[in-house]
Every structure is written in C-alpha cells, then in structure tokens.
Amino acid sequence: MGRKMQVGVRVPPCQPAREIGDFACEVEQAGFDALYVPDSQTLWRDAYLTLYASAVRTSRIRLVTAVSNVITRHPTVIAGLARSIDEAAPGRFVLGLGVGHSSVEPIGVAPSTGAQLRDGVDQIRRLVRGEQLTYGEGRARIRDPRPDGIPVHIAATGPRNLRLAGAIGDGAILLSGVAADPLRHAVGLIRQGAIEAGRDPDDLQITVAAHTMVTDDIERDARILKPVVATIAQKGGRGALELLGIKVDVPAHVPEVTPDLIHAEDWDLAVEVSSRWISDADAAAFARGFCLFGSAADIVERLHVIADLGITSVFMQHVGSWDLPERLVHSVGREVLPLLGDAAHE
Known part of the structure; x- marks a missing residue:
C-alpha cells in the first residue's frame, strides 16, 4: 500500500x-x-x-x-x-x-x-x-x-x-x-x-x-445481502449491478418490510421477501464484487x-x-x- x-x-x-x-x-x-x-x-x-x-x-x-x-x-x-x-x-x-x-x-x-x-x-x-x-x-x-x-x-x-x-x-x-x-x-x-x-x-x-x-463460504453467507442488493436496485443503482451481471427490477416500496428493506427490523423477513427479485447467485456476485466477503x-x-x-x-x-x-x-x-x-x- x-x-x-x-x-x-x-x-x-x-x-x-x-x-x-x-x-x-x-x-x-x-x-x-x-x-x-x-x-x-x-x-x-x-x-x-x-x-x-x-x-x-x-x-x-x-x-x-x-x-x-x-x-x-x-x-x-x-x-x-x-x-x-x-x-x-x-x-x-x-x-x-x-x-x-x-x-x-x-x-x-x-x-x-x-x-x-x-x-x-x-x-x-x-x-x-x-x-x-x-x-x-x-x-x-x-x-x-x-x-x-x-x-x-x-x-x-x-x-x-x-x-x-x-x-x-x-x-x-x-x-x-x-x-x-x-x-x-x-x-x-x-x-x-x-x-x-x-x-x-x-x-x-x-x-x-x-x-x-x-467467511469460508461466500455462497452460503451472501444470502443475507439480498435486501442490500434490492435497495441498490430501488435507489437507481441498477447500472452498477448490471456490471456484475445482476439484472433486477425491484418495486419502489415493499410494504411487508418495516421501515424499508435496508433498515428492516426483521432482517430474515427482508431476505425472504428480497428473494423474489434477488437470487442466491446474484447475492454471491454482489458479495464478491462490491463487498469485503471472504x-x-x-x-x-x-x-x-x-x-x-x-x-x-x-x-x-x-x-x-x-x-x-x-x-x-x-x-x-x-x-x-x-x-x-x-x-x-x-
């Protein structure tokens, strides 16, 4: 460095x-x-x-x-x-x-x-x-x-x-x-x-x-990032995600999750709901591309x-x-x- x-x-x-x-x-x-x-x-x-x-x-x-x-x-x-x-x-x-x-x-x-x-x-x-x-x-x-x-x-x-x-x-x-x-x-x-x-x-x-x-298993643990990926898609970051081959369309508001996906009070629920749009492979690609996972x-x-x-x-x-x-x-x-x-x- x-x-x-x-x-x-x-x-x-x-x-x-x-x-x-x-x-x-x-x-x-x-x-x-x-x-x-x-x-x-x-x-x-x-x-x-x-x-x-x-x-x-x-x-x-x-x-x-x-x-x-x-x-x-x-x-x-x-x-x-x-x-x-x-x-x-x-x-x-x-x-x-x-x-x-x-x-x-x-x-x-x-x-x-x-x-x-x-x-x-x-x-x-x-x-x-x-x-x-x-x-x-x-x-x-x-x-x-x-x-x-x-x-x-x-x-x-x-x-x-x-x-x-x-x-x-x-x-x-x-x-x-x-x-x-x-x-x-x-x-x-x-x-x-x-x-x-x-x-x-x-x-x-x-x-x-x-x-x-x-982590010793990115594919296993990256699932918890799904609400993060979904929020990026919501907030105008679809272009950045597409650089990793992640092509998603997430609605602007997800009423099941309070107060919103990125600040979800129930993170497990947010992961489950985000799985409608974000696959396990998407989450792993995001972890490898944008995060410090490994x-x-x-x-x-x-x-x-x-x-x-x-x-x-x-x-x-x-x-x-x-x-x-x-x-x-x-x-x-x-x-x-x-x-x-x-x-x-x-």
Missing part, C-alpha cells in the same frame, strides 16, 4: 448511548482506527450524543458522523455539536456530511442541493473557527471555538457530488462498495473536483464503505487493491441496523487487522 490504510467500523446507535460507549471501547481494543455512526433521527438514537459517549470512553480512535446533513440540523447546531465532541476528543472528531436521504425522506423533506451543502460546510467551518455570521437580522458566533477547525468529509455517489467533495471536503466518503472500476471512476472525479478548485488532490482522504464478513487473507488482498486506487480508509459494515456489529469487530480484529500490520494501522 502507498498510504497507511485506516480501518473503521460502522456502528448504528441502536442502543442507549452509554452502551454504545462501552462498545466503542471494544472497537478500540480490537485495533480499529475509527468508529462511524449514522445520523438518522427517526431510526436510531442521536448520532452526536452517541459519539460524545464514545469520545469519553476511548482515547485513540477517530469518531465520525456517517453521515449527518445540513437540512435537519442547522449549520449553527452542527458547529456547536462538532465543537463539543472535539473538546472531548481533541483531534479525533471528523464531521461527515451528506445530502441526508435517510434523515429527510421519512419527514417529507427534500435532500440538500449541492449549493446548500457547499454553503452549509462553509458556515460550519467559519463558525467552528470562531467567526461571527449573519442570519437575516441575527448574528451568531460560537464561543470557545476550535481555531484549527474540524475535518469535514463529504459523502458522495453521483458525479456532481463527487466533484464537490473534491472541491470543498477534507475528504470524501464513498458508500458504493469496493468494486474496482466504479471506485477508479469515483476517485478520478474527486481528484478532478480538487484540481478544478485549485487544491492538491493528494491531500484528500478518501473513505469507502463496504459490507464485510470473514477469508481474512482475501479481505486483506482486496484492501491492498483499493489502496492502490487511492483509497485511504475503509469503514466496514455488518448487515443489519438493529444490533451491534459484535461478530464483525471480533472477527476482523482477530483475523484481518493482524495481517494488515503496520501497513494498515498503528
């Missing part, structure tokens, strides 16, 4: 913040570099409170929102929250921001536009540094600022937001898996955005998210490949939204991270 690959894990705040804080200790002790917490107020507990609870229980790992947004939270609110977590964990907090799909859609609000995201990031940075901003007839300034600022990473999938991430972010977060050709294309657009903005693209951190499982050695080899594409960090996801990724943390910590050695994390 060129750069040192950072390895993190996504932890949904599906339990009280104190319990997530305890689990964060396990994540740190297992050797991970970062903890990523999603921000969706109708699904889970509060992301920032959860990260604060994790901050006071850990000493090394980075703490990242994956991701928050500037629609459900005003930039002044985010600035205050970011400053508070950074005080508890100096230099360890990273603000991940995106358009806010899972936060805004349940309440009937549109995701942020590129202009709104750009403006929100600018406001947050200026507020965190202690600048005074004007809002209509009001004036706002954050007391006890963080003059050095806080890193802001932009989640992106489409071409415009990928270029935007390169233009304004300290890093980018890619949520579309580890398939080499789409990653190469995405990294190119991020670097293009940075160059067009007069920035050095080599200064950017690029993180990719991937469902991960240490033996520890297979996963390490895949991490080397994506590092060579310009990826600096990966955050691993287990399948599901309503339990902690205990099996993932323990298996990766025990089998994968030791193989990466100092080339992956310190």
